[in-house]
Amino acid sequence: MPAMSDADDWVIAAAMLNFPGQHDAPVDIWRAALDQVSRAGFTDVDPTDSWVRVADLTPSRLADFMDAVADAGLRIPAISTARRSVIDPESGDENLAYSHRVIDTAAALGARHVSLALMRPLTPAQQTALWFWTAPGPADPDDEATWRRAVTRFQELGAHAESVGVEISLELYEDTYLGTAAGAVRLVQDIGSPAVGINPDLGNLVRRYGPVEPWLEIISATAPYARYWHVKNYARAEDFTTGAAMTTPTSMALGVIDYRTAIAVAISAGFSGAFCVENYGGDGLSVSAGNRDYLRSILPQRHLPE
Numbered sequence: 001m002p003a004m005s006d007a008d009d010w011v012i013a014a015a016m017l018n019f020p021g022q023h024d025a026p027v028d029i030w031r032a033a034l035d036q037v038s039r040a041g042f043t044d045v046d047p048t049d050s051w052v053r054v055a056d057l058t059p060s061r062l063a064d065f066m067d068a069v070a071d072a073g074l075r076i077p078a079i080s081t082a083r084r085s086v087i088d089p090e091s092g093d094e095n096l097a098y099s100h101r102v103i104d105t106a107a108a109l110g111a112r113h114v115s116l117a118l119m120r121p122l123t124p125a126q127q128t129a130l131w132f133w134t135a136p137g138p139a140d141p142d143d144e145a146t147w148r149r150a151v152t153r154f155q156e157l158g159a160h161a162e163s164v165g166v167e168i169s170l171e172l173y174e175d176t177y178l179g180t181a182a183g184a185v186r187l188v189q190d191i192g193s194p195a196v197g198i199n200p201d202l203g204n205l206v207r208r209y210g211p212v213e214p215w216l217e218i219i220s221a222t223a224p225y226a227r228y229w230h231v232k233n234y235a236r237a238e239d240f241t242t243g244a245a246m247t248t249p250t251s252m253a254l255g256v257i258d259y260r261t262a263i264a265v266a267i268s269a270g271f272s273g274a275f276c277v278e279n280y281g282g283d284g285l286s287v288s289a290g291n292r293d294y295l296r297s298i299l300p301q302r303h304l305p306e
Contacts, residue, residue, distance in 0.1 A: 007299035011077045011274035012292045013044035015230070016051035018284030023052050027064045034072035040289040045074045046115075046276045050082050054109070055101040066109065077274045078113035078228050079106050085118045085176075086153040087146055099157050107164035113228035113274060114161065115169045115199045118150065118176035131248070131280070133207050139175035150177055151190045158193030169199035169228040169273075172218070174208050181213060181221035188225050197227035200266070202257050203278070207234045207247040219262045223269035231291065232278040233257050249280045252291040260298045267300065 014037045022029050030052065037045050047054050047065075057065060069076060079102055084095040099116055106114050118140060126132040140146065154170070161168050170178055170188065178184045184198050200222040202215050233255025234247040252259050275295060279287040 007296045010295070010299050011044050012042075012295055013046040013077055013274060013276045014040065014042040014285065014288055014292075015046050015080070015276050015278040016048040017278055017280065018288075019051045021050060021052075023056070027061075027068055030065060031068045031071065034068055034074060036285060038072040038074055040285050042289070042292065043073065043075060044077050044274070045069065046078045046080050047076060048080045048082065049084070049102075054079060055098065055105040062105075076109050076111045078111050078115060078276060079109075080115035080171075080230070080276065081117065083119050083121045084116070085120050086116075086157070087118065087140070087150045088120050092149075092153075096153055096157075100160055103157065103161050103164060103166050103168075106166050111166070113167050113169060115171050115228055115230065115276075116154075116157070117171035117173050117199075118178055119171075119173045131207075133174070133247075134209055137175060140177050140179075147177060147187075147190075150187065154187075154191045154196055155193055158191060158196040162193065162195035166195070167227045167273075168193075168196045169226070170196065171199040171204070171230065172201045172222070173204045179205070181218040185221055185225065198222045198225040199228050199230055200226045201230040201232075202262065203230070203232040203234055203255075206236060206256055207249075209245050209247070211243070212245075215257045215262065216265070219265050220269075223266040223271055226266055226269070226271045227273045228276070229266070229271070229273060230276045230278055231259065231295070232280075233259065233291075249282075249287075251279075251287055251294070252277075253294050259295075263295075263298060264300075 019033050086092050086096045102114055120138040122132050125135040126137055129135045172178050177187050206212050206215055233250055233252045235250045236247045236256040238245045277288040277291040
């Protein structure tokens with residue numbers, strides 16, 4: 001019989017979104033950031049590449065980085081990338097090469113998951129806005145040739161990932177080919193790689209100003225393909241008479257997404273991967289720690305192999 005395991009066995013990693021870019025910082029700066037993550041009660045961390053691009057560290061710097069991670073008592077289950085679209089019209093080739101390096105680095109560090117996306121760099125307007133998603137950003141074109149480029153490049157990355165024992169999760173993100181549930185499912189099906197699934201980041205879609213798909217429909221469609229899951233939530237207010245909408249970050253328990261239901265749907269569809277808790281604004285690490293504890297409180301027991 002399989003052994004029973006409680007919710008404490010689910011991997012829940014801290015994102016590093018709340019720390020400034022520190023790629024070129026001395027190792028002591030990394031240690032200070034990782035110590036904060038550890039003191040917040042985390043045992044796992046996702047070194048989000050907006051903080052440190054671990055795939056671009058020299059061998060000696062990577063060794064120093066991993067020493068800092070170990071000294072903080074942390075593990076790395078996943079590496080997430082941001083704004084590195086492999087079909088970016090200006091830097092797609094460079095981002096493809098970078099994504100290959102991320103896969104190799106994940107394998108070398110023993111990380112099972114890599115999160116890739118089709119989001120592009122923030123526009124000047126997004127950089128100056130209080131919340132970047134309130135200003136329009138770049139959108140993927142309605143163009144079959146570009147779609148096929150995305151498919152073939154992710155097929156290439158999927159073959160690489162499969163060869164080194166890594167899984168790729170493609171992150172839901174507005175105005176990209178992963179900006180709707182149907183688009184994300186179609187893309188993964190067209191890719192057709194056993195190593196490529198979906199990161200069903202519902203928050204990226206429900207926060208937009210304007211019409212959004214119901215979150216329950218999104219998770220119901222994408223859950224069968226989910227591998228690694230960024231979780232965060234937003235308060236959302238809509239004026240039915242004008243169509244106006246406003247959103248702001250909040251904790252997982254208080255936002256418009258009912259994660260108790262969303263997670264139950266995902267698990268019933270077979271999801272057993274790791275989570276990464278995120279939050280924008282304020283003391284994001286403390287909010288993320290609260291989100292971790294909320295997750296622990298709603299995750300069911302599950303069967304683990306003996």
